[in-house]
Amino acid sequence: MELTDLILAPVVLPLIGASLAFCAKAFHKNDKAWKLESFAAAIGLGLPLLLLVYLFQFVNLGQSIQVSIGRWPGNIGILYRFDGIAWLVSLLGFTVGSAAWVYSQGSGPKGPGFTTTFLIQTASMAAAAMTVDLFNLFVCLEVMGLASYILVASSEKPGAYLASFSYLMISATAMVFFLIGLLGFYKLTGSLSYEGISSVLDSLPQKGGTMATASLALIVAAVAIRVAIMPLYGWLPDAHALAPHSISAVLSGVLIKAPLFALTRLLIVMPGGGDVGRLLSYTGAITALAGVIIALSQKDTKQLLAYHSISQIGYVVCAWGAAIAAGITTPAGIALFSASFLHALYHALFKGLLFLTVGTTTDLAGERNVYKLRNAALSLHKAGEKVPITFLCFLTAAFAITAIPPFNGYASKAALSYTLKGSWQGLFLYAASLGTVASFIKLSRIYLPDKKSISPSTGMNMPLGKIKKTAQFSQLFLALMCIISGIAALPMSRLVLRLLGEVESDSLPPYLFSVENYTKTGLVVLGGILLYFLISTKSGKKVLQLIRNRPKMFHGNFVALSLGMAFLFYWIKLSN
Amino acid sequence: MVERILILILSLIGLWGIVYKKNIIKKIYGLTILNSSVVILFILEGSQIGKNAPIMGKGVRDMVDPVPQALMLTAIVIGVCITALSLAIAFRLYRFTGSFDIDEIREKVSHGTD
Numbered sequence: 132m133e134l135t136d137l138i139l140a141p142v143v144l145p146l147i148g149a150s151l152a153f154c155a156k157a158f159h160k161n162d163k164a165w166k167l168e169s170f171a172a173a174i175g176l177g178l179p180l181l182l183l184v185y186l187f188q189f190v191n192l193g194q195s196i197q198v199s200i201g202r203w204p205g206n207i208g209i210l211y212r213f214d215g216i217a218w219l220v221s222l223l224g225f226t227v228g229s230a231a232w233v234y235s236q237g238s239g240p241k242g243p244g245f246t247t248t249f250l251i252q253t254a255s256m257a258a259a260a261m262t263v264d265l266f267n268l269f270v271c272l273e274v275m276g277l278a279s280y281i282l283v284a285s286s287e288k289p290g291a292y293l294a295s296f297s298y299l300m301i302s303a304t305a306m307v308f309f310l311i312g313l314l315g316f317y318k319l320t321g322s323l324s325y326e327g328i329s330s331v332l333d334s335l336p337q338k339g340g341t342m343a344t345a346s347l348a349l350i351v352a353a354v355a356i357r358v359a360i361m362p363l364y365g366w367l368p369d370a371h372a373l374a375p376h377s378i379s380a381v382l383s384g385v386l387i388k389a390p391l392f393a394l395t396r397l398l399i400v401m402p403g404g405g406d407v408g409r410l411l412s413y414t415g416a417i418t419a420l421a422g423v424i425i426a427l428s429q430k431d432t433k434q435l436l437a438y439h440s441i442s443q444i445g446y447v448v449c450a451w452g453a454a455i456a457a458g459i460t461t462p463a464g465i466a467l468f469s470a471s472f473l474h475a476l477y478h479a480l481f482k483g484l485l486f487l488t489v490g491t492t493t494d495l496a497g498e499r500n501v502y503k504l505r506n507a508a509l510s511l512h513k514a515g516e517k518v519p520i521t522f523l524c525f526l527t528a529a530f531a532i533t534a535i536p537p538f539n540g541y542a543s544k545a546a547l548s549y550t551l552k553g554s555w556q557g558l559f560l561y562a563a564s565l566g567t568v569a570s571f572i573k574l575s576r577i578y579l580p581d582k583k584s585i586s587p588s589t590g591m592n593m594p595l596g597k598i599k600k601t602a603q604f605s606q607l608f609l610a611l612m613c614i615i616s617g618i619a620a621l622p623m624s625r626l627v628l629r630l631l632g633e634v635e636s637d638s639l640p641p642y643l644f645s646v647e648n649y650t651k652t653g654l655v656v657l658g659g660i661l662l663y664f665l666i667s668t669k670s671g672k673k674v675l676q677l678i679r680n681r682p683k684m685f686h687g688n689f690v691a692l693s694l695g696m697a698f699l700f701y702w703i704k705l706s707n
Numbered sequence: 708m709v710e711r712i713l714i715l716i717l718s719l720i721g722l723w724g725i726v727y728k729k730n731i732i733k734k735i736y737g738l739t740i741l742n743s744s745v746v747i748l749f750i751l752e753g754s755q756i757g758k759n760a761p762i763m764g765k766g767v768r769d770m771v772d773p774v775p776q777a778l779m780l781t782a783i784v785i786g787v788c789i790t791a792l793s794l795a796i797a798f799r800l801y802r803f804t805g806s807f808d809i810d811e812i813r814e815k816v817s818h819g820t821d
């Protein structure tokens with residue numbers, strides 16, 4: 132087997148696993164079915180991880196391996212490129228995916244159907260990270276979407292079906308516009324590969340003019356729906372909040388970032404890509420702040436986490452867009468890009484962990500309302516958790532997302548503020564981190580005993596089941612990853628930098644663990660505590676209620692999509 | 708030009724169905740119509756350069772561009788999957804709420820979760 136075939140394995144192995152898992156339906160005996168299913172998951176999730184370790188030596192040398200599927204010539208065939216970006220995105224996907232799969236074996240959903248869909252989703256994620264063909268990107272996004280609509284609905288709650296339906300409608304419509312954009316590029320250039328399109332566009336008068344601009348706007352807006360950048364976020368909160376916990380972890384951790392990094396390959400070669408990057412950087416900063424304000428107002432624990440995903444993806448998009456605008460081969464650009472990836476990776480770890488721990492807690496306590504659920508630590512203890520693993524893991528993740536050293540969020544947020552220094556976006560992100568602290572104080576209170584009814588005899592804290600070993604295991608795994616990647620932040624950031632480009636640059640301050648940085652963190656925490664007291668006052672609560680009860684309509688998504696596309700079009704047009 | 712205007716009207720009908728129809732089955736119809744209009748648009752654009760079907764054989768000349776047709780085969784398959792899945796979800800929603808009206812469903816669902 133040649134190396135060029137080997138790089139297709141992260142896509143092919145999960146698909147093989149998916150078909151094996153589907154065969155497990157043939158067994159009536161549960162035990163045999165489960166064995167085959169686990170074997171399928173090992174092939175689909177474990178083996179690719181091992182393979183990524185092996186492939187590291189090639190990407191570490193800065194190699195980018197290109198393969199045409201079915202060995203068709205490059206201008207007709209579908210090209211896949213395996214390089215630093217693909218390696219990093221796949222690593223992120225398979226790590227969080229494996230942890231989530233293990234978690235779901237204990238706490239559901241499980242069964243051959245679930246494993247099959249889950250593996251197909253993972254395969255499409257890996258494919259989206261590698262493809263350099265516009266139509267193939269369309270197929271990857273559609274397959275990824277189809278799998279995630281099913282997985283969101285698999286929690287079998289009526290709300291989850293509605294969320295899945297809204298998600299399906301808006302993203303299927305957006306993908307139709309993606310196709311129209313694709314047709315525009317194909318008509319202009321006769322090519323579907325990114326390089327083919329951009330090289331022909333460069334030779335055209337005015338680089339393709341209005342048609343090229345419109346096509347780019349359509350495609351970027353359609354992908355932005357999947358990433359849930361601010362005006363296009365409407366589908367996300369319900370879908371992520373009502374999905375099963377393991378699926379929420381994957382959706383928030385991985386699936387909203389894969390399209391973003393897939394878009395990178397297109398934007399860096401396309402004329403006008405830099406302008407799109409700059410606009411997305413601005414919207415990212417606004418998303419980060421607005422997302423956290425809405426998160427602060429939520430009363431459902433998982434809704435709160437879902438809005439935090441929007442806010443955190445805003446951080447990622449902000450630095451990512453600035454990187455594209457600066458040019459990914461310049462030292463400043465590569466530093467921004469690696470900071471953005473570092474945060475995407477670390478966010479996947481801690482947000483996955485948050486969804487799992489909070490999910491475990493609310494399931495066992497039988498209550499999801501932040502204002503009602505109290506003393507959850509006791510419920511967990513009664514559910515058979517003698518060492519408070521879930522609580523400690525929750526604390527790890529909460530400290531990570533609020534950027535407390537030495538957890539990993541501290542490092543990636545330091546990288547973001549270091550690379551975005553001096554821009555107004557940096558200030559927005561700073562303000563957003565105050566909100567993050569305040570909302571996690573609010574969320575952490577579910578574990579604390581209530582002042583009024585401190586006696587546990589009220590029956591409120593009777594757990595609804597036993598804690599699952601698999602849940603504890605995957606939570607511990609992610610928590611360990613959060614701590615290790617936080618302590619080893621400097622080597623990690625150098626690794627990401629080296630994989631993304633060969634330009635000498637630095638995305639982290641040289642003295643990460645220094646008194647100066649600790650003071651900054653201390654100030655943020657103090658500000659957050661202050662904000663928390665502010666929102667606990669009567670008028671604060673009223674404001675939050677107004678934000679929480681803002682009207683939500685089905686067609687709001689569509690209005691946002693069309694406005695977003697039009698705005699994007701004029702933005703690129705006027706920037707030229 | 709007439710063909711293009713017809714396709715535009717078709718796609719606007721689809722979009723209108725998705726956004727403004729209250730009945731979720733009609734929304735799904737809208738999505739299918741929108742999808743089909745793009746398929747037709749691709750085929751139309753591909754047929755600009757020739758007349759004959761792109762099947763390789765002796766003496767076949769003046770072929771249409773085969774790439775858009777190949778792409779649309781894939782897009783149609785995906786469209787069928789999406790229609791099937793959305794109908795399945797619509798059925799489940801009907802079983803839970805006894806209604807196809809999106810506002811009514813939203814109301815009943817949010818009462819259920821609070």
